[in-house]
Amino acid sequence: MKHIIVLGAGPAGLSAAIAAATDRKNPCRVTVLEYLPSPGRKLLASGSGKCNITNCLSAEEMAARFPSGQERFVRPSLSAFPPHKLLEFFEERGVRFKLDAAQFHYFPQSERASDLLDALLLYAGSLPIRLCCGVRVQALPLEGKQIVGVQTADGLIRCDGVVVAAGSPAAPSLGGHGSIYPLLEAVGHSIVPPVPALVGLQCVPESEIWSGKLSGMVLERAALSLDARKVTRGEVLFTHTGISGPAVLDLSGRVARILAQGEGPVTLHLHLDRAVSAQEWRTRLETLRRNAGKSSVSAMLRTTFSRAFSDHLSLVAGANSCSCATLSGGVRERLIELLTSMPLEIPATESWQRAMAASGGVSRSEINRCTLRSLVVENLAFAGEVIDVDGPCGGYNIQWAFSSGKAAGLGLAGGVA
Ligand SMILES: Cc1cc2nc3c(=O)[nH]c(=O)nc-3n(C[C@H](O)[C@H](O)[C@H](O)COP(=O)(O)OP(=O)(O)OC[C@H]3O[C@@H](n4cnc5c(N)ncnc54)[C@H](O)[C@@H]3O)c2cc1C
Known part of the structure; x- marks a missing residue:
């Protein structure tokens, strides 16, 4: 033998x-x-x-x-x-x-x-x-x-x-x-x-988009893209230092490889709710402008996201003092871009200790x-x-x-x- x-x-x-x-x-x-x-x-x-x-x-x-x-x-x-x-x-x-x-x-x-x-x-x-x-x-x-x-x-x-x-x-x-x-x-x-690989990603701490205060928030129907060919779908979880969850883990090895080549930070784009396209957000905002113009942009977002995240989004878009009726075209488009293609700067992955x-x-x-x-x-x-x-x-x-x-x-x- x-x-x-x-x-x-x-x-x-x-x-x-x-x-x-x-x-x-x-x-x-x-x-x-x-x-x-x-x-x-x-x-x-x-x-x-x-x-x-x-x-x-x-x-x-x-x-x-x-x-x-x-x-x-x-x-x-x-x-x-x-x-x-x-x-x-x-x-x-x-x-x-x-x-x-x-x-x-x-x-x-x-x-x-x-x-x-x-x-x-x-x-x-x-x-x-x-x-x-x-x-x-x-x-x-x-x-x-x-x-x-x-x-x-x-x-x-x-x-x-x-x-x-x-x-x-x-x-x-x-x-x-x-x-x-x-x-x-x-x-x-x-x-x-x-x-x-299969590891959480850190976000640039001083970035206007990511906020450590959002830690624990889960986006259930998110999509995350590195480029047009590399898109992952699933849950995204906001952590104390960045993002995690299946959609993030599946992309993490590719991001780590780019970072290891010294080509960082890497910019990812987050679609917060892939069931709602940019055009659908436009239609929703237009309907609200006509029917419920006095309600705040944050209140409108709360139908989909948590209060804290809705407040944060409208703040970053420059819409925190706007009602749906007074939302300018420029601010509306900035908000829709955040909702469907939010840029996240990734300077590093979590350590080997946390990698699966x-x-x-x-x-x-x-x-x-x-x-x-x-x-x-x-x-x-x-x-x-x-x-x-x-x-x-x-x-x-x-x-x-x-x-x-x-x-x-x-x-x-x-x-x-
Ligand atoms: C926390 C965690 C959770 C996970 N959950 C899942 C999951 O639910 N589903 C899934 O599909 N995957 C999961 N994975 C990934 C999965 O566990 C691994 O992909 C899988 O175990 C790899 O199997 P392997 O036999 O190739 O390596 P390992 O399981 O790592 O086994 C390799 C073995 O080789 C030994 N070894 C290393 N060097 C030497 C050497 N020089 N001489 C002798 N022995 C050596 C190591 O001690 C180890 O026991 C998870 C990983 C982690 C860390």
Whole structure:
């Protein structure tokens, strides 16, 4: 039996280990080396401990929602092990699932991420898989184009192949760190410098638009745009220092990348309620001017927004002393621009500590997208977040971890046979 080492015991690593150990033609003996004292820390913390494991999209639809350039890369793994197969895998091991109120996101019925980890570890324990925690990997020694084993503080562990599933530097309190990158560079791989993703964005504190006083306010039907091609939709939450919420998180990796290139601050445009277009606001204001001209602009806005936000908006638009009847054309257009395309200056993202993922990692151009095997080193494969892949919020990243783990485990088991 060939021996494979998996680096990292997150969802991607455990999935790779199970796939390699259960490969029909070439089942392998697997050793999983985990840096932390226990496995699956991020999986346990995911979805606030409830784990949004996946969602109800098909593999094809899911792939299409990854950032542009990643779609083609993630499609083969997602298609081979799509969301419904992942749910079936766990259901066969006693885990039941439910959809959330939006009928889109899947969670364990028990709302306990630990049920998923327990099921994985129980199954792995029945296979020729050995899990070793608290192991620091020091090097991946090469002979020609082959890795001969994994160098640890206790010596070299020889093997026939290695799957790297070591995650990203996101959430260091849950073990996120990038110590694997230099080891991969040493064997010839390129690393796209990682930046925080799925993270809140800071706003320029002195900007006239953003106000720390609005902290806690949620816009439920917002849209946020970086440019005409990159628009996200969903909730936007105002925080003490900036903005967060799904629409913000989904854009954050792109913003972080631009900021890392020294091209900041980045200007985003916020459509406060995407159900109401600029023309509809114009019509509403005109109707009010005719029928309820004495009411203040802020009172009109309160039909859609909170009192504090309505007061703030009319102040910034210069309409705080106007009634609907006395609103000049210029002020009206300024107000409509704020409502439908409010500029927000972003000087920085929140820190790695608050990031749920990383944008960046092992360059996709050096990995076979079907087997996830390295194009640089013959007996090396990659899975999960260590690769330069970052899905949006909503179960995409854990699905990717499991799907890519399976592809890498099978890809390597077949490759070293
Ligand atoms: C707070 C939080 C909430 C989240 N919620 C969700 C959610 O609800 N849904 C969703 O889809 N995604 C969510 N995510 C993202 C998701 O958890 C990750 O994308 C996913 O865990 C990535 O899986 P992975 O196996 O690739 O990496 P990880 O889960 O990070 O596992 C990698 C493992 O490798 C270990 N490791 C690192 N370096 C080495 C090394 N040199 N040697 C050995 N081991 C090493 C790490 O200790 C870690 O255990 C969340 C993330 C966070 C931080």
